Amino acid sequence: MRSYGQCCALAKALDAIGDRWTLLIVRELMIREACRYTDLKNGLPGIATNLLAERLNEMEQSGLVTREAAPPPVATTLFRLTARGRELEPAIAALGRWGAPLMGNPQTTGDEFRDHWVALPLRLYVRDRRPKDAPVRLAIRAGEESLTLETAGDGSVRVQPGTSERPAASIQGPPHTILALLTGKVSLASARAKGVRFEGETKTLERFGGPE
């Protein structure tokens, strides 16, 4: 994109990440840590393959992304965010908070949905209300996506792709109902009515909540 050519921090940020698709690529890499080209393409429905390639090159140039050749078992290139790229998290959180009211039901809007997208709001909005208690691990199966949520000890939670070993509890169901349950927007009873299956100590659930 053309630079705005303005000596302003916001304009400079937009010069770097204001291009179409760029912030969504950051979103994918923030969720998945290391991605193959094809993972990115699947996680970004609607992107043209030439644009994805072009953006990845630009983002590598500007120090947001690194490209590494994975050893034989994988034998492909992996894309990762750099530290500088991960520093976009507060901006993405703020934009996501602002954009949340604009989301409609994907059934009626026809919007694309990917189960793994729920990892981002989980990471950004779910708080550990008792950070000093013993750490807890939660197994989540949101749609077809398996995630592990664990308390980080500072009030935040870590969300990793994959299944967990010996979780304190497990939740399975539609992604956005799981999110609503863990941020305290719906009760366990009404989440169950919407298809959520919860196994384990109920009071594990009380440990989690939304912001503030």
Place this chain on the structure above:
Amino acid sequence: MRSYGQCCALAKALDAIGDRWTLLIVRELMIREACRYTDLKNGLPGIATNLLAERLNEMEQSGLVTREAAPPPVATTLFRLTARGRELEPAIAALGRWGAPLMGNPQTTGDEFRDHWVALPLRLYVRDRRPKDAPVRLAIRAGEESLTLETAGDGSVRVQPGTSERPAASIQGPPHTILALLTGKVSLASARAKGVRFEGETKTLERFGGPE
């Protein structure tokens, strides 16, 4: 712009404000409160007039901006942010923080600069370290722009365009040196060496600082 068509809060936010120039228009309105078309055009060097008109229409449609006919002394349309538009402040702050390291010296980069732009970082980054003390008003003349900075009582500061009545102190000089002085990045002595003139109680200055 085309919608991403994704059921994701970030994608929805970008659908609304991801267009080129849109966030910079929000920046202008956040600094100036009420703007004429021409004020916006002057504050956004490089924008084509048709694009400014088009963006303002889109932003009015999507509820970010209102247009009001000012009464006879002014006799022109004024553009303002709606409450929803002002809610973008955290996102703009986060992006600005991220973009700040990318700013170079406008002398060498050839970037455009407007004195009033400094009001945004002043408002976002300058903190009142003793919110419980009596409120204080500071007269600032950054380049050719007159601003009033006053403590809000909650640790933040308000920054308004225009001159102040009976300020506790006054600062005059190059915009970014004034910003560096008020966020505590440079001492009064070295700010003076860079062309800042400060009048009033020196300890007024100690009341202010950057984030954290």
Place this chain on the structure above:
DNA sequence: CGGCATCCACAGTGATACTG
């Protein structure tokens, strides 16, 4: 002068096809 609308050259985008 303030607030656009119109026109044009060109850069960015999206769909598809093709390749090592």
Place this chain on the structure above:
DNA sequence: CAGTATCACTGTGGATGCCG
């Protein structure tokens, strides 16, 4: 799998014109 190539289309920037 990880792209590159092609091409129609849309968005952008610059200039200019119009109207109260």
